[in-house]
Amino acid sequence: MDFAHSPKTLDYLQRLRDFLAANVAPRAAEYRRQNAANAGADWTRWRVPAVMQEWKTQARAAGLWNLFLPDAEHGAGLSTLEYAPLAEMMGRNEYTAEIFNCNAPDTGNMEVLHHFGSDAQKQQWLAPLLAGEIRSVFCMTEPDVASSDATNMQATIREDGDALVLDGRKWWSTGIGHPDCKLAIFMGLSHPVGEPHSRHGMVLVPMDAPGVHIERMLPTYGTFDPPHGHGEVVFDKVRVPRDNLLLGPGKGFAIAQGRLGPGRIHHCMRAIGAAEHALELMITRGLARVAFGKPILHLGGNLERVADARIAIEQARLLTLYAAWKIDAVGVRNAMAEISAIKVVAPNMLQTIVDQAIQMHGGAGVSEDVPLTGLFALARALRLADGPDEVHRAMVARVELAKYAPAKHGGLAEAGRK
Numbered sequence: 022m023d024f025a026h027s028p029k030t031l032d033y034l035q036r037l038r039d040f041l042a043a044n045v046a047p048r049a050a051e052y053r054r055q056n057a058a059n060a061g062a063d064w065t066r067w068r069v070p071a072v073m074q075e076w077k078t079q080a081r082a083a084g085l086w087n088l089f090l091p092d093a094e095h096g097a098g099l100s101t102l103e104y105a106p107l108a109e110m111m112g113r114n115e116y117t118a119e120i121f122n123c124n125a126p127d128t129g130n131m132e133v134l135h136h137f138g139s140d141a142q143k144q145q146w147l148a149p150l151l152a153g154e155i156r157s158v159f160c161m162t163e164p165d166v167a168s169s170d171a172t173n174m175q176a177t178i179r180e181d182g183d184a185l186v187l188d189g190r191k192w193w194s195t196g197i198g199h200p201d202c203k204l205a206i207f208m209g210l211s212h213p214v215g216e217p218h219s220r221h222g223m224v225l226v227p228m229d230a231p232g233v234h235i236e237r238m239l240p241t242y243g244t245f246d247p248p249h250g251h252g253e254v255v256f257d258k259v260r261v262p263r264d265n266l267l268l269g270p271g272k273g274f275a276i277a278q279g280r281l282g283p284g285r286i287h288h289c290m291r292a293i294g295a296a297e298h299a300l301e302l303m304i305t306r307g308l309a310r311v312a313f314g315k316p317i318l319h320l321g322g323n324l325e326r327v328a329d330a331r332i333a334i335e336q337a338r339l340l341t342l343y344a345a346w347k348i349d350a351v352g353v354r355n356a357m358a359e360i361s362a363i364k365v366v367a368p369n370m371l372q373t374i375v376d377q378a379i380q381m382h383g384g385a386g387v388s389e390d391v392p393l394t395g396l397f398a399l400a401r402a403l404r405l406a407d408g409p410d411e412v413h414r415a416m417v418a419r420v421e422l423a424k425y426a427p428a429k430h431g432g433l434a435e436a437g438r439k
């Protein structure tokens with residue numbers, strides 16, 4: 022395997038770097054100031070910061086748009102491996118990926134529509150999403166059941182003539198507070214008997230359908246993550262045409278597997294960029310500030326912390342590139358252990374490094390004067406958001422133990438050859 026940047030990646034990297042330096046960095050404070058006006062739980066008052074809209078227009082004109090999508094007609098035609106360094110660069114700040122229409126959860130939802138949508142569904146929903154005109158939300162998790170086991174989901178999809186009727190309560194629906202959020206992908210129980218992974222379906226729901234009630238936004242560490250938000254939403258006898266079903270009855274898990282594969286890797290790629298940013302802030306601060314007659318960085322075990330951070334970032338990057346390479350080479354289904362492994366490693370690595378960067382800043386670290394608290398909240402939430410660490414560890418263990426199943430791989434001797 023070869024992880025060297027392809028000529029296409031090198032070209033995009035340079036253009037991305039130039040774009041961020043010329044357009045985004047000089048206006049980062051302006052973005053944060055404008056977004057601060059969205060503070061508070063009342064999402065109905067949230068507005069997209071004007072500067073974000075300007076950046077998006079500029080990025081699209083510059084051809085830095087939909088870089089995540091491997092399809093060359095609608096995206097940049099980059100492989101997962103080729104996209105990794107670009108996502109890393111976008112990950113330095115929480116808001117940067119959206120500038121390039123590369124933010125979660127829209128990327129995962131666009132991938133779903135791209136792979137599983139009918140022509141009509143693509144025309145209605147994928148086209149405006151690819152154009153960045155609307156936003157979307159993925160509604161799987163429910164407050165009343167342990168959602169790390171997705172077979173638990175109990176919201177329902179009922180057939181009624183040529184309509185589907187949806188009922189249930191969802192929460193942690195990321196992006197549902199965004200003023201442009203027009204589409205929900207709803208996962209619900211459609212066939213309660215039968216094999217547990219064939220009981221659920223996924224349905225496209227316009228956010229203005231009667232019966233969709235957003236009840237509140239959930240804060241993470243006290244902030245509401247505007248203008249996206251994480252909402253609790255009730256679906257109360259919501260009727261949509263039968264054609265809004267994705268792929269087919271009972272296909273929810275088949276879709277989810279496709280959706281969460283590359284999407285998980287995108288989070289990890291961005292986490293590495295965020296960790297680079299945190300380390301940079303840690304070193305800059307540690308060199309500039311003096312205590313007990315020395316730059317803080319040279320006190321106690323701080324230099325070792327810097328070294329450990331560099332080592333951890335490089336390890337995580339290599340594992341991410343390996344998972345990306347494996348997705349490209351053998352597909353998501355055959356790369357589940359690698360996807361799960363990096364999903365454990367990257368957010369934990371980010372959490373540790375941001376925590377140390379905060380410590381190096383003293384009191385400033387927990388203020389809003391440096392962008393570390395946002396990165397910390399992101400890292401901590403990422404350890405849950407695509408499924409808890411433990412579930413990913415269980416997947417790695419399952420794949421590992423499968424190598425020892427005599428019937429499948431010829432037993433231990435075969436396993437040893439991996």
Ligand SMILES: Cc1cc2nc3c(=O)[nH]c(=O)nc-3n(C[C@H](O)[C@H](O)[C@H](O)COP(=O)(O)OP(=O)(O)OC[C@H]3O[C@@H](n4cnc5c(N)ncnc54)[C@H](O)[C@@H]3O)c2cc1C
Nearest residue numbers: 159160161162167168169193194195402405406408409411
């Ligand atoms: C910021 C954020 C954004 C999110 N965005 C979305 C979104 O857009 N759409 C969506 O549908 N959901 C979203 N989620 C929800 C997320 O996917 C769930 O929180 C997650 O799957 C865990 O489900 P749960 O909260 O019900 O925890 P539970 O299932 O109740 O699990 C609680 C704990 O049990 C333990 N546990 C579970 N399984 C195992 C195991 N096999 N072994 C050992 N311990 C275990 C873990 O410690 C786990 O944290 C988001 C969550 C967060 C925090």
